[in-house]
Amino acid sequence: MIRIGVIGQSGAITPEMQKMAEEIGREIAQKGAILLTGGRSGVMEAVSRGAKMANGLVVGILPGDTLDKANEYIDIPITTGLSSDYRSLILVHSSDALIMIGGGNGTLGELSASYLNRKPVVIIEPSGGWAGRVRTIAYEGTYLDERKHVKLDYAHTPKEALDILMNRFNHNEMEPGDV
Amino acid sequence: MIRIGVIGQSGAITPEMQKMAEEIGREIAQKGAILLTGGRSGVMEAVSRGAKMANGLVVGILPGDTLDKANEYIDIPITTGLSSDYRSLILVHSSDALIMIGGGNGTLGELSASYLNRKPVVIIEPSGGWAGRVRTIAYEGTYLDERKHVKLDYAHTPKEALDILMNRFNHNEMEPGDV
Amino acid sequence: MIRIGVIGQSGAITPEMQKMAEEIGREIAQKGAILLTGGRSGVMEAVSRGAKMANGLVVGILPGDTLDKANEYIDIPITTGLSSDYRSLILVHSSDALIMIGGGNGTLGELSASYLNRKPVVIIEPSGGWAGRVRTIAYEGTYLDERKHVKLDYAHTPKEALDILMNRFNHNEMEPGDV
Amino acid sequence: MIRIGVIGQSGAITPEMQKMAEEIGREIAQKGAILLTGGRSGVMEAVSRGAKMANGLVVGILPGDTLDKANEYIDIPITTGLSSDYRSLILVHSSDALIMIGGGNGTLGELSASYLNRKPVVIIEPSGGWAGRVRTIAYEGTYLDERKHVKLDYAHTPKEALDILMNRFNHNEMEPGDV
Numbered sequence: 001m002i003r004i005g006v007i008g009q010s011g012a013i014t015p016e017m018q019k020m021a022e023e024i025g026r027e028i029a030q031k032g033a034i035l036l037t038g039g040r041s042g043v044m045e046a047v048s049r050g051a052k053m054a055n056g057l058v059v060g061i062l063p064g065d066t067l068d069k070a071n072e073y074i075d076i077p078i079t080t081g082l083s084s085d086y087r088s089l090i091l092v093h094s095s096d097a098l099i100m101i102g103g104g105n106g107t108l109g110e111l112s113a114s115y116l117n118r119k120p121v122v123i124i125e126p127s128g129g130w131a132g133r134v135r136t137i138a139y140e141g142t143y144l145d146e147r148k149h150v151k152l153d154y155a156h157t158p159k160e161a162l163d164i165l166m167n168r169f170n171h172n173e174m175e176p177g178d179v
Numbered sequence: 180m181i182r183i184g185v186i187g188q189s190g191a192i193t194p195e196m197q198k199m200a201e202e203i204g205r206e207i208a209q210k211g212a213i214l215l216t217g218g219r220s221g222v223m224e225a226v227s228r229g230a231k232m233a234n235g236l237v238v239g240i241l242p243g244d245t246l247d248k249a250n251e252y253i254d255i256p257i258t259t260g261l262s263s264d265y266r267s268l269i270l271v272h273s274s275d276a277l278i279m280i281g282g283g284n285g286t287l288g289e290l291s292a293s294y295l296n297r298k299p300v301v302i303i304e305p306s307g308g309w310a311g312r313v314r315t316i317a318y319e320g321t322y323l324d325e326r327k328h329v330k331l332d333y334a335h336t337p338k339e340a341l342d343i344l345m346n347r348f349n350h351n352e353m354e355p356g357d358v
Numbered sequence: 359m360i361r362i363g364v365i366g367q368s369g370a371i372t373p374e375m376q377k378m379a380e381e382i383g384r385e386i387a388q389k390g391a392i393l394l395t396g397g398r399s400g401v402m403e404a405v406s407r408g409a410k411m412a413n414g415l416v417v418g419i420l421p422g423d424t425l426d427k428a429n430e431y432i433d434i435p436i437t438t439g440l441s442s443d444y445r446s447l448i449l450v451h452s453s454d455a456l457i458m459i460g461g462g463n464g465t466l467g468e469l470s471a472s473y474l475n476r477k478p479v480v481i482i483e484p485s486g487g488w489a490g491r492v493r494t495i496a497y498e499g500t501y502l503d504e505r506k507h508v509k510l511d512y513a514h515t516p517k518e519a520l521d522i523l524m525n526r527f528n529h530n531e532m533e534p535g536d537v
Numbered sequence: 538m539i540r541i542g543v544i545g546q547s548g549a550i551t552p553e554m555q556k557m558a559e560e561i562g563r564e565i566a567q568k569g570a571i572l573l574t575g576g577r578s579g580v581m582e583a584v585s586r587g588a589k590m591a592n593g594l595v596v597g598i599l600p601g602d603t604l605d606k607a608n609e610y611i612d613i614p615i616t617t618g619l620s621s622d623y624r625s626l627i628l629v630h631s632s633d634a635l636i637m638i639g640g641g642n643g644t645l646g647e648l649s650a651s652y653l654n655r656k657p658v659v660i661i662e663p664s665g666g667w668a669g670r671v672r673t674i675a676y677e678g679t680y681l682d683e684r685k686h687v688k689l690d691y692a693h694t695p696k697e698a699l700d701i702l703m704n705r706f707n708h709n710e711m712e713p714g715d716v
Contacts, residue, residue, distance in 0.1 A: 417615075438631065439627075451617055451618035452615045
């Protein structure tokens with residue numbers, strides 16, 4: 001089973017972003033993939049709700065040791081005992097590929113960690129935040145530095161994002177657990 | 180859902196230890212709990228096989244980034260990108276309670292980390308290795324130092340181990356995600 | 359003693375960047391501050407050489423367990439046993455403030471982690487790489503997201519960078535070990 | 538320079554243990570080695586005081602982000618932002634060899650991690666706590682499991698402990714940074 005991490009901002013999000021995140025969650029579940037998130041509020045919560053609506057499996061890679069701030073849609077809480085920056089690295093290392101929706105500085109750090117670890121990332125460009133700003137800052141619009149480790153992909157809709165990812169897996173470009 | 184971590188040695192194990200570990204896995208699945216292990220061979224593999232036989236859910240908290248050395252019974256691989264000592268702490272933090280079967284030095288470290296994090300541990304005493312040696316070295320046979328953070332429990336059979344654990348949860352002594 | 363982390367690219371660097379990094383190292387040492395870096399090549403090596411020329415104290419927060427790829431100017435090697443992304447977080451957490459010179463994606467991740475942990479960062483803007491690109495991508499040219507946790511500072515010369523940092527410390531805006 | 542980690546209990550310690558720890562710190566400094574500790578109270582504080590009396594260099598590998606609970610004898614505080622169990626692993630990985638004085642469960646975990654990472658450990662046996670109990674529990678009195686990775690050494694006095702360690706280094710059995 002493919003593990004797809006979804007990264008995006010916590011806290012209050014717009015109804016549009018909620019809808020988009022839920023749809024991503026549903027698509028992931030319908031493809032038979034596992035959803036991983038940071039387990040908190042905002043995008044993490046909406047995408048998890050979407051996955052549960054479609055009977056998906058949801059893993060939350062949480063900071064700290066308790067479920068106090070975890071959202072209610074997590075099947076498997078991984079309470080890392082770590083602060084949110086360290087736990088973000090566990091999330092990235094444990095995902096075969098990632099989808100980025102909106103996002104503040106924490107999400108930017110996760111994007112950078114994904115690139116460092118050569119994980120494919122599809123960015124939902126119209127979702128705002130850093131997702132809407134990456135293309136203008138990336139080298140040639142698609143790399144995070146001159147080493148050109150791994151190409152960033154962009155999508156306009158949840159469905160398109162999943163198609164891009166599944167395509168990469170189906171063409172044997174990558175296998176779950178590959179680095 | 181309660182998350183039960185099982186710790187014990189990797190590598191070749193005796194048929195008796197295999198049988199015991201499989202039975203633990205089955206019992207955990209039948210109680211509706213999630214099984215977490217370090218995801219490798221030996222006790223980790225046998226307990227995971229047992230859980231899958233009973234349609235349980237199995238999480239493997241793996242060192243490194245690949246599934247090369249993961250056993251085949253894992254539903255959710257968490258590839259931490261960490262060496263085995265750091266990843267053992269993720270396993271302990273993410274478990275509500277633990278069961279110890281046999282065990283070499285790595286398992287001793289996980290027992291110590293469980294005690295430090297006040298996680299209940301049931302030790303299957305006849306399983307050998309450190310599990311068979313803890314009682315003689317523990318303070319009053321049941322603590323790992325004079326602070327007496329949390330009592331170690333001992334069981335002779337897999338069933339007894341699960342009964343002890345479920346009893347602690349049912350008596351509200353603890354809740355999933357508590358510290 | 360104040361601990362100043364310097365972040366920037368590894369590998370081959372231009373003579374201009376070397377000179378700039380060396381000067382930063384010397385300035386840090388002359389101010390009586392401790393220099394922390396990731397302990398490898400490129401900017402990390404040049405800044406460490408500069409600090410040693412001025413009899414400074416140099417800490418290298420290294421990935422892995424060995425000194426194989428450590429530069430020769432480190433007084434205190436911290437061999438974290440971690441991959442480079444996790445070790446970058448140790449570097450950020452252990453610095454009271456940071457200076458950024460050039461930088462590829464790894465440095466971008468360290469900048470993001472610094473902001474997340476509310477560490478002041480002075481960016482040597484003419485040094486190229488991400489250091490030369492941050493201002494255009496930052497919110498209002500000076501924040502990494504809308505939460506506006508901590509203002510990024512920019513400098514044109516090593517001396518100016520140190521003046522800005524020491525000024526922040528002297529005005530009691532922060533103390534070593536503060537978060 | 539050789540990096541020697543000293544592990545032992547935090548909190549109130551007896552005058553005898555204080556004297557012993559201070560002497561260890563002095564010996565380490567006089568041998569020109571760097572002292573690393575967990576940076577808190579008890580043995581960590583006493584050994585650091587001893588090292589500073591002899592003008593040694595003291596590194597404190599601290600949990601958390603602040604110096605609130607750090608002892609006053611640290612030259613280089615590494616504020617890891619991690620809980621005490623994770624930070625203990627940074628301490629072990631960053632030490633070329635370790636000395637164990639007294640110790641509760643946390644120290645037992647550090648001993649286990651040292652053995653896992655094949656770091657030589659000299660145990661000051663008369664210092665009580667786990668240091669006084671290891672020999673009876675170890676396999677053949679000197680290994681922490683049947684794999685026999687690395688022999689534990691025992692000493693009765695600080696001087697003897699240092700002699701054993703320096704001897705191992707001088708006979709090229711190990712080099713700083715080796716694993």
